Amino acid sequence: MIKLLKLEYTKFKxxxxxxxxxxxxxxxxxxxxxxxxEIKDLPDFLPSTAFLYKFxxxxxxxxxxxxxxxxxxxxxxxxxxxxxEITYKTFRQSIISGLTxxxxxxxKVYAITAISLAATIWYFLSGMLIGLTHTTGLRMSDxxxxxxxxxxxxxxxxxxxxxxxxxxxxxxxPGISLLFxxxxxxxxxxxxxxxxxxxxxxHGVVRLLPVNAMEDLMPLPFYRFADFIPxxxxxxxxxxxxxxxxxxxxxWIAVFLLLGYRHFSTKDL
Amino acid sequence: xxxxxxxxxxxxxxKNKALDSLSMTIEAGNVYGILxxxxxxxxxxxxxxLDILKADSGSYSWFGDKMGDHFRLKIGxxxxxxxxxxxMNAPQNLEIVAQIKxxxxxxxxxxxxxVNLAHRKRSPxxxxxxxxxxxxxxxxxxxxxxxxxIFDEPTNGLDPQGIAEVRSxxxxxxxxxxxxxxxxxxxxxxxxxxxxxxxxxxxxLLATGPIGSILNNDITIxxxxxxxxxxxxxxxxxxxxxxxxxxxxxxxxxxxxxxxVTEFSKEMYNSGVVPTRLVARKRRLEEEFLEITxxx
Numbered sequence: 391m392i393k394l395l396k397l398e399y400t401k402f403k404x405x406x407x408x409x410x411x412x413x414x415x416x417x418x419x420x421x422x423x424x425x426x427x428e429i430k431d432l433p434d435f436l437p438s439t440a441f442l443y444k445f446x447x448x449x450x451x452x453x454x455x456x457x458x459x460x461x462x463x464x465x466x467x468x469x470x471x472x473x474x475e476i477t478y479k480t481f482r483q484s485i486i487s488g489l490t491x492x493x494x495x496x497x498k499v500y501a502i503t504a505i506s507l508a509a510t511i512w513y514f515l516s517g518m519l520i521g522l523t524h525t526t527g528l529r530m531s532d533x534x535x536x537x538x539x540x541x542x543x544x545x546x547x548x549x550x551x552x553x554x555x556x557x558x559x560x561x562x563x564p565g566i567s568l569l570f571x572x573x574x575x576x577x578x579x580x581x582x583x584x585x586x587x588x589x590x591x592x593h594g595v596v597r598l599l600p601v602n603a604m605e606d607l608m609p610l611p612f613y614r615f616a617d618f619i620p621x622x623x624x625x626x627x628x629x630x631x632x633x634x635x636x637x638x639x640x641x642w643i644a645v646f647l648l649l650g651y652r653h654f655s656t657k658d659l
Numbered sequence: 660x661x662x663x664x665x666x667x668x669x670x671x672x673x674k675n676k677a678l679d680s681l682s683m684t685i686e687a688g689n690v691y692g693i694l695x696x697x698x699x700x701x702x703x704x705x706x707x708x709l710d711i712l713k714a715d716s717g718s719y720s721w722f723g724d725k726m727g728d729h730f731r732l733k734i735g736x737x738x739x740x741x742x743x744x745x746x747m748n749a750p751q752n753l754e755i756v757a758q759i760k761x762x763x764x765x766x767x768x769x770x771x772x773x774v775n776l777a778h779r780k781r782s783p784x785x786x787x788x789x790x791x792x793x794x795x796x797x798x799x800x801x802x803x804x805x806x807x808x809i810f811d812e813p814t815n816g817l818d819p820q821g822i823a824e825v826r827s828x829x830x831x832x833x834x835x836x837x838x839x840x841x842x843x844x845x846x847x848x849x850x851x852x853x854x855x856x857x858x859x860x861x862x863x864l865l866a867t868g869p870i871g872s873i874l875n876n877d878i879t880i881x882x883x884x885x886x887x888x889x890x891x892x893x894x895x896x897x898x899x900x901x902x903x904x905x906x907x908x909x910x911x912x913x914x915x916x917x918x919x920v921t922e923f924s925k926e927m928y929n930s931g932v933v934p935t936r937l938v939a940r941k942r943r944l945e946e947e948f949l950e951i952t953x954x955x
Contacts, residue, residue: 393758396758397755397758397759400751400754400755400758400759401755404746404747404751405746406746428680478743478744478745479740479742480730480742480744482711482738482742483742483743483799484755484759485709485731486711486731486736486738487710487712487736487755487756487760487799488729488731488734488759488760489759490710490728490729491710492728580696651946656713657713658711659711
């Protein structure tokens with residue numbers, strides 16, 4: 391495992407686009423939350439924007455921000471580290487140099503696991519910093535409210551990146567893979583969910599679609615207020631309970647990785 | 660000891676049968692040339708035995724299956740074009756190969772010296788000419804001192820100088836006790852470097868064995884004299900002349916291996932022929948190759 395991780399690091403430590411995406415993620419997933427300080431007209435039920443930065447609610451807001459930013463920046467990295475190797479044909483070079491197909495695939499899985507872990511640590515550190523500097527009269531028990539934020543965050547990022555990996559392995563063409571990945575999360579899956587809900591089955595099971603389940607691990611906290619639920623006429627709770635979102639996400643991660651591996655291990659390269 | 664055994668390997672692309680039940684054995688220490696016209700299945704064969712392509716049927720086994728799925732760690736190969744990370748320089752790209760092969764402390768300077776790339780080692784791969792890319796690929800095959808080297812059309816697409824450089828490198832590194840498998844459609848290349856050949860066409864193996872056994876021992880003699888028609892009639896009476904072809908300036912004939920040049924000259928003098936030109940040479944691989952592939 392160490393060998394494969396080191397190999398991935400050697401491959402991409404000089405790749406400027408990936409470094410830029412990582413940096414942009416690190417910046418935007420934290421500082422964007424301070425845009426909240428610029429909001430002047432708050433809805434009646436919100437006394438101030440302090441809740442954005444206070445324990446424990448800051449975890450929810452920072453987590454939702456991380457969800458959007460990681461789908462975009464980190465998911466794209468997952469697509470990139472696969473399609474790059476296909477475009478440069480270096481995946482063939484890796485295989486003929488001696489990696490087995492399984493090792494090559496695992497090196498990508500380890501890479502996205504490491505990045506997801508790093509993003510979770512970044513989330514923890516920035517959350518602690520923001521919370522500690524904005525919470526008055528802090529008690530230790532207030533820091534986390536028992537919502538398992540760190541594992542939820544990790545599974546969410548891992549889920550997005552697994553989807554990116556699968557799309558990279560299946561589509562192989564850089565432009566189309568990147569576009570399809572973005573369209574899937576931002577338009578296609580929401581569209582499918584909408585169609586299913588209003589035309590086929592108005593039931594909570596539609597929430598188990600992959601990106602929806604992963605998003606529900608770190609949902610927009612405002613959805614907890616009835617006024618913010620976007621669609622009326624639903625015959626189910628808008629958000630999945632965390633445990634269901636978590637199980638569904640782990641299921642999808644397994645499906646994505648197994649499909650990707652099966653495809654890569656049996657195909658002509 | 661057999662390094663590689665191939666049993667009835669077949670591969671189709673759609674309706675096109677690229678490889679049709681190919682079997683061959685490659686022994687340790689041989690320098691093996693796989694010869695065939697373009698599109699005959701050479702690259703397909705190499706890609707199959709390196710697990711880049713999946714065979715439709717048949718099997719192969721490296722090193723008596725002792726290495727399992729890790730057999731490529733002991734093989735250095737070039738398959739089609741050189742593929743490296745365009746944004747990395749030579750040592751960085753070689754470092755990736757060294758990591759894959761579990762080799763530490765590679766002397767990259769010496770390695771790049773071997774393939775005449777030392778002067779450009781700090782430039783990113785994307786700035787290299789095709790010849791330089793190919794030489795970097797050759798350097799990559801040498802990492803970890805592998806038991807087997809595989810070269811697929813190593814001089815394809817290079818300019819004359821590039822071809823000369825790559826050939827001299829290949830000559831230097833083959834025949835050092837390692838096994839070499841080289842696919843080529845350039846006969847001259849194979850003839851100069853290889854000890855064994857396999858000739859394939861349309862995915863079928865036509866002939867295989869030591870180069871000496873493919874090349875029979877008949878000699879080709881080019882002969883000219885002032886009176887060509889007399890020469891022709893004399894030659895046609897000699898039983899040791901197997902075949903003759905009239906060329907613009909001389910007659911080329913294939914002569915039985917029992918007769919050497921001295922005897923041939925004597926026969927000519929005794930029949931009243933005084934040659935103005937007499938050249939004897941071994942049959943060239945090109946001639947055998949054309950004969951074998953045309954008869955197939």
